Amino acid sequence: MKQPPCYEDPTHPNHVCHLQRSLYGLKQAPRAWFKRLRDFLLTTGFNASKTDVSLFYYSSDGCQVFLLVYVDDIIMMGSNATLVNTLLSRLATAFKIRDLGKLGFFLCIETVDTKGSMILSQRRYMSNLLNQAVMVDCKQLATPASTTQAVTSSDEPFDNLTQYRRIVEALQYLTLTRPDLSYAVNRLCQFMHTLTVDHWAMVKRVLRYIKGTLDYGLRLSSSPTATIHAYSDSDWAGCPIDRKSTSGYAVFLGTNLVSWLSRKQRTVARSSTEAEYKALADVAAEVTWVVSLLRELGLHTGQPSTLWCDNLGATYLCANPVFHARTKHVEIDYHFVRDKVASGDFVVNFVSTKDQLADVFTKPLPEPRFIALRYKLNVVSLTLCA
Structure with a gap:
C-alpha cells in the first residue's frame, strides 16, 4: 500500500491511512454494511434467521413482520400494516431509506397482481x-x-x-x-x-x-393447506458423453412451487434404482432446509413431508434397513433419507411416471408433455391470468 498521490506525508512516507469506516466499493464494504444493519435490527427487536442469513423476522401480539435483505435492497412485509410502518420509521432514524410502497419490481423480478394470485x-x-x-x-x-x-x-x-x-x-x-x-x-x-x-x-x-414465452412467470397464490410435498426424478445415464444421470426435484408448499433443481449427479450410477435414490437424497436435503425455515418462522404444520418417486426400487430402499448387494457401493451420505423416513419426518410414496412433475427437470420432453408439466409447475401466462 502507498499513500494517495498529492497527500503524501513527508515526515512519514511509509505510513498509510487507517480507515475509521468502510468505503463504498471496497471488498469489505458489503460485510461492514450488513453488520451495521444486522446489529440495528437486533436492537429493534428483530430476530435473525439461522436458516437464511438474509432474513429477519419480528413477532408481537400475534403479528409477524418479515424483512429480507439483499445488499441495500430490502423487502418488508407483515400481517399488520401499522406495525410495518412503525418498524419502517425506526429504520429511517438510523439509515437514509426510501419507501417505494407496494412491491412492484425487485432485482429484475416484477410482481404482477392477478385474480387471487401474484405472478x-x-x-x-x-x-x-x-x-x-x-x-x-x-x-x-x-x-x-x-x-x-x-x-x-x-x-x-x-x-x-x-x-x-x-x-x-x-x-x-x-x-x-x-x-x-x-x-x-x-x-x-x-x-x-x-x-x-x-x-x-x-x-x-x-x-x-x-x-x-416473454409474458410467462411463476404464479403464487393462497393455498388452503401449508403441507410440504416434493417430487424427485432421475434420468439414468442420460448424458451420452460421460453416462452420468441427471437429478431433478420440485418442492411444493401447498399448491405453490417454492424450490426446484436440475443437476447432473457427481458419480455414475450403476442402476436406475441408485440414480433415483440419489435424487431422493437431494430432495430430502432441500425439504429438510425448507422445514427448518418454516419451523423457525412458526409456519410449519408439524405434519410429515411427502416425497413422490416413480421408482419402486428406490421407494423400497428408503424404508428397508437391509443393505442389498447392489447398493453396497452407494455412498453413506445418501442413506440419511432412511433416517428421515424412520423418524417420521418424511413419507416416501410411489407415483406413476405420467404424474411425475419433476420429469421436466431431467430430460427433454415432447411439446404436449412439456406444456402440461409447465402448467402444473405454476408457470403461466400473464395475459391468460389477467
Whole structure:
C-alpha cells in the first residue's frame, strides 16, 4: 500500500491511512454494511434467521413482520400494516431509506397482481437478454430443448466464448422465476470450457423458446393447506458423453412451487434404482432446509413431508434397513433419507411416471408433455391470468 498521490506525508512516507469506516466499493464494504444493519435490527427487536442469513423476522401480539435483505435492497412485509410502518420509521432514524410502497419490481423480478394470485415475472430481463443476443426478431419455439438431437461434441469450435458464457450466466438468473428452463440451462452450463457450434445452437434454441414465452412467470397464490410435498426424478445415464444421470426435484408448499433443481449427479450410477435414490437424497436435503425455515418462522404444520418417486426400487430402499448387494457401493451420505423416513419426518410414496412433475427437470420432453408439466409447475401466462 502507498499513500494517495498529492497527500503524501513527508515526515512519514511509509505510513498509510487507517480507515475509521468502510468505503463504498471496497471488498469489505458489503460485510461492514450488513453488520451495521444486522446489529440495528437486533436492537429493534428483530430476530435473525439461522436458516437464511438474509432474513429477519419480528413477532408481537400475534403479528409477524418479515424483512429480507439483499445488499441495500430490502423487502418488508407483515400481517399488520401499522406495525410495518412503525418498524419502517425506526429504520429511517438510523439509515437514509426510501419507501417505494407496494412491491412492484425487485432485482429484475416484477410482481404482477392477478385474480387471487401474484405472478413473478422477468419480462424486461428477458427482453434485454434477447437484445443482447441480437435475437429480438427470431422465430419462436414451443420447447427449450430438442428431443431428437442428442448432446454431442462436434469438431467445429465456437469462436465467441465470452458471448456464450455471458448469455448462459444470464439464463441462470432467469431460472429464478422460470423453472421450465432449468434443465436446458443446466445442460448449457456443462460446456463452458469445451464450446462448439452445436452448443451455441442449443443456446439459440432456448432464446427462441423465451421469445415465445416473454409474458410467462411463476404464479403464487393462497393455498388452503401449508403441507410440504416434493417430487424427485432421475434420468439414468442420460448424458451420452460421460453416462452420468441427471437429478431433478420440485418442492411444493401447498399448491405453490417454492424450490426446484436440475443437476447432473457427481458419480455414475450403476442402476436406475441408485440414480433415483440419489435424487431422493437431494430432495430430502432441500425439504429438510425448507422445514427448518418454516419451523423457525412458526409456519410449519408439524405434519410429515411427502416425497413422490416413480421408482419402486428406490421407494423400497428408503424404508428397508437391509443393505442389498447392489447398493453396497452407494455412498453413506445418501442413506440419511432412511433416517428421515424412520423418524417420521418424511413419507416416501410411489407415483406413476405420467404424474411425475419433476420429469421436466431431467430430460427433454415432447411439446404436449412439456406444456402440461409447465402448467402444473405454476408457470403461466400473464395475459391468460389477467
